[in-house]
Amino acid sequence: MRATAGTGSRLWPAARAWRLPIVLAALLAGAGMGSLFAGSVAMSPGEIARALIGGERDVFEIIVWQLRVPRTLLAMLIGASLGLSGAVLQGLVRNPLAEPGLLGISGAAAFGAVVAFYSGFAALFLLALPLGGMAGAAGAVVLLLVLSGPSASTLTLILAGVAVSSLAGALTALALNLSPDPYAATEIIFWMMGSLADRSFEHVQMAAACMLPGWLLLFSVRRALDALSLGEDAATSLGFDLRSVRFRAVFGTAFAVGAAVSVSGTIGFIGLVVPHLLRPLVGQEPGRLLAASALGGALLLTLTDIVVRLLAPGPEIKIGVLTALFGAPFFLVLLLRLRREAS
Amino acid sequence: MTLSARGLTVTLGGRPILDGIDLSVPAGAVTGLIGPNGAGKTTLLRALASVLSIAAGVITLDERPLADWPRRDRARIIAYLPQGAPCFWPVDVRRIVALGRLPHLAPWRPPAAADEAAIEDALVATDVLHLALRNVLTLSGGERARVMLARALAVRPRVLLADEPVAGLDPEHQLLVMALLREQAAEGVAVVVTLHDLTLAARFCDRLVALDHGRIAAEGPPEAVLTSPILASVFAVRAEHGHRGGQSFVIPWDVVPRLNVVEKGGIGRDRRD
Numbered sequence: 073m074r075a076t077a078g079t080g081s082r083l084w085p086a087a088r089a090w091r092l093p094i095v096l097a098a099l100l101a102g103a104g105m106g107s108l109f110a111g112s113v114a115m116s117p118g119e120i121a122r123a124l125i126g127g128e129r130d131v132f133e134i135i136v137w138q139l140r141v142p143r144t145l146l147a148m149l150i151g152a153s154l155g156l157s158g159a160v161l162q163g164l165v166r167n168p169l170a171e172p173g174l175l176g177i178s179g180a181a182a183f184g185a186v187v188a189f190y191s192g193f194a195a196l197f198l199l200a201l202p203l204g205g206m207a208g209a210a211g212a213v214v215l216l217l218v219l220s221g222p223s224a225s226t227l228t229l230i231l232a233g234v235a236v237s238s239l240a241g242a243l244t245a246l247a248l249n250l251s252p253d254p255y256a257a258t259e260i261i262f263w264m265m266g267s268l269a270d271r272s273f274e275h276v277q278m279a280a281a282c283m284l285p286g287w288l289l290l291f292s293v294r295r296a297l298d299a300l301s302l303g304e305d306a307a308t309s310l311g312f313d314l315r316s317v318r319f320r321a322v323f324g325t326a327f328a329v330g331a332a333v334s335v336s337g338t339i340g341f342i343g344l345v346v347p348h349l350l351r352p353l354v355g356q357e358p359g360r361l362l363a364a365s366a367l368g369g370a371l372l373l374t375l376t377d378i379v380v381r382l383l384a385p386g387p388e389i390k391i392g393v394l395t396a397l398f399g400a401p402f403f404l405v406l407l408l409r410l411r412r413e414a415s
Numbered sequence: 416m417t418l419s420a421r422g423l424t425v426t427l428g429g430r431p432i433l434d435g436i437d438l439s440v441p442a443g444a445v446t447g448l449i450g451p452n453g454a455g456k457t458t459l460l461r462a463l464a465s466v467l468s469i470a471a472g473v474i475t476l477d478e479r480p481l482a483d484w485p486r487r488d489r490a491r492i493i494a495y496l497p498q499g500a501p502c503f504w505p506v507d508v509r510r511i512v513a514l515g516r517l518p519h520l521a522p523w524r525p526p527a528a529a530d531e532a533a534i535e536d537a538l539v540a541t542d543v544l545h546l547a548l549r550n551v552l553t554l555s556g557g558e559r560a561r562v563m564l565a566r567a568l569a570v571r572p573r574v575l576l577a578d579e580p581v582a583g584l585d586p587e588h589q590l591l592v593m594a595l596l597r598e599q600a601a602e603g604v605a606v607v608v609t610l611h612d613l614t615l616a617a618r619f620c621d622r623l624v625a626l627d628h629g630r631i632a633a634e635g636p637p638e639a640v641l642t643s644p645i646l647a648s649v650f651a652v653r654a655e656h657g658h659r660g661g662q663s664f665v666i667p668w669d670v671v672p673r674l675n676v677v678e679k680g681g682i683g684r685d686r687r688d
Contacts, residue, residue, distance in 0.1 A: 089525075166503035299517055301504050302566070305497045308466040310570075311490030311518040356504045356550075 089360060092353050096367035100148065103374040107144040108136060110381040143268050145276045147377040148370040150268070150336050153283050153328035155369020156362060158343020160290045161213075163297030163358030164321045165220065167229050168348060169406065172329045173340025173399075175229070176237030177212040181326075181333035182263040183244045184208025188334075190251040198274070202282045206330030212236050213322045266337035266392025268377050275335045286327025289320045290362065297358035339392045341399020342369050348406060416442055416492060416573045418463060418605055422472035425455075425462055432458045434629040435472070440574070440607050445600045447620030448609040449640075451650055454626040456609040457498055460576050463607065464495035476574070490518035494572035498579050498609075500563030502551050508562050509547040512537055515569025537568040540595055542588070556583040564592060574605045581615065593619040613654065617641055617665040625649050641665045 108120050113135055115123075123136035154172060161170035172178050188194050188204025219232035244263060248256045296317040299307035308314055332339070346368040347361055354360040373391075380391050423436040433455045440446050440463075448456045461467045463474060465481050474481040481489065494515070502511060515537065516530040526534075538544040541561040546554065551562060564580050577596070581589040593615055600606045600621070610616045616623055616637065623640040625633040627649045633640045646654050652667045 295517055295520070299514055301502055301506060301511070302514060302563075303497060303501045303503070305461060305464070305466040306495065306500075306566075309464045309490060309493065309495035310514065311487045313486060355510060356506045357510060358504060 100371045110378045147374045150332040151369040151373025152366040153332045154342035155346040156366040157325040159347040159361045159365035171344035175233035178338035179237045179240035180212030181205040181209035181330045185334040202331045202334040205334030209330035210326035263337045265390035266339035282331030289324030294359040424471040442605040444621040445606040447616040447623045450626035455629045493574040494567040494570035496567040496577040505550045505552040512565045515566045537565040541565040577608045
């Protein structure tokens with residue numbers, strides 16, 4: 073039977089599976105270092121190193137520890153959450169266009185966070201803001217799965233996404249309009265365009281605390297997503313409980329995206345672009361795509377946030393605007409290619 | 416291992432598809448499910464694979480209800496090859512076949528030598544080893560069907576449920592796949608296969624179960640099932656029978672008019688099949 077001895081290692085090259093995540097992690101570490109240099113105050117490597125070690129209590133230490141480190145960490149956490157949940161959603165509905173921003177999940181999370189913020193709950197306890205975001209995101213994913221069905225065609229998925237995002241956008245605007253806070257209307261810009269500016273370590277802790285359980289849930293469906301490549305019947309016959317898989321994907325996405333949006337507003341297209349770019353590098357396998365997309369999302373958002381700061385001085389370009397500027401054309405190209413493949 | 420159904424009833428969208436099926440699938444034999452389009456063959460196979468919920472009755476594996484088996488244990492024993500065997504991502508053939516090992520893998524652990532061996536054996540048995548590095552979506556329909564069969568064989572199941580595994584295959588590979596299923600049976604696997612080709616069914620199956628309108632119309636060895644009256648009433652065809660080298664063969668020859676269409680209209684036909 074063994075026609076060609078030695079194909080065994082070729083059939084499943086487990087050792088090479090770690091190569092891409094290691095490369096991405098190294099690039100991410102480099103981008104994180106670079107991110108500490110980006111800002112209105114120019115600092116030398118020595119000054120940054122001294123500020124990181126601490127003890128000087130000077131202005132450099134304040135800049136590094138209170139502005140640049142939390143901002144860098146947030147970019148990484150949020151980028152990882154968006155990349156990872158994009159990859160999971162795409163595997164779940166078996167469509168490369170599924171993405172938290174495009175499908176309105178981020179928008180619904182923003183609505184949830186806005187309600188928590190302007191209803192005063194956020195002032196009562198710290199976690200109200202991410203909880204609101206998570207509730208909004210969970211509602212959106214459930215609604216999407218109901219609207220588009222378990223194995224979504226591109227058309228129904230995009231239509232369901234349009235419905236959910238316009239509804240979420242309208243509700244967010246309404247909530248801000250009705251708010252007694254005179255500055256609320258200008259806050260729309262933050263929630264709808266996304267920004268990482270002026271975030272503190274409190275935000276980092278809050279986001280991380282909600283994202284980590286979400287990441288665990290999302291990674292737990294890794295093998296089920298591989299099995300789903302063969303369709304739902306085959307996946308069930310391979311021993312996967314699809315109801316539990318959907319449940320974990322929905323709540324994992326809700327935790328990760330809800331927490332991300334509640335500290336940064338909506339940042340779109342990361343979850344679309346990153347899995348798409350990395351898919352050929354993981355042999356198109358939905359399961360292996362997860363770790364790569366998390367790292368790749370963190371890398372892309374960290375780099376984008378460096379660009380945002382390099383574009384200053386001048387009016388701050390919101391990071392969500394920048395991701396949409398390169399993400400939307402990317403999406404159009406992807407759509408055209410899918411249409412060509414379908415015909 | 417023996418897979419049995421008692422009083423199996425399935426309704427889909429409020430319409431009864433299977434109505435009180437009693438069936439026992441023995442190990443070491445190829446059981447062929449035959450019947451016209453919409454008879455319920457696919458639904459029966461899906462029910463046996465426990466991928467759809469049943470309205471009444473019970474399916475047992477070694478006398479224990481299928482629902483009581485832990486999912487993973489069940490998935491290691493019963494392999495199911497869906498009709499048309501779709502694939503949604505342009506993955507390598509070897510990776511697709513490797514998915515058959517999922518029920519055997521420990522969480523977070525790479526596949527062991529036994530997994531590699533099962534994958535390679537399945538690739539060789541279905542004659543697709545030379546395609547191992549090809550993207551599955553670029554294969555021809557027949558090649559893809561064999562890859563999907565390899566995926567099911569990679570499970571190394573005790574029960575193999577294959578829905579139309581020879582549909583779309585060229586004659587060579589139809590014969591190879593049927594011979595392969597016989598080999599599996601010879602190794603003690605309980606093989607259940609739905610077939611539209613009565614000639615292949617007569618030649619390669621040990622037992623045939625003829626379904627019609629969600630009920631078992633006839634059951635037994637091929638020569639007892641593919642008789643002229645049953646072929647006429649279930650399939651509305653007349654067949655030529657013959658013998659060659661001690662084997663009998665059946666070739667559907669022409670259509671006989673259905674006389675009892677109105678009476679049969681009572682139970683729904685699904686379009687799946």
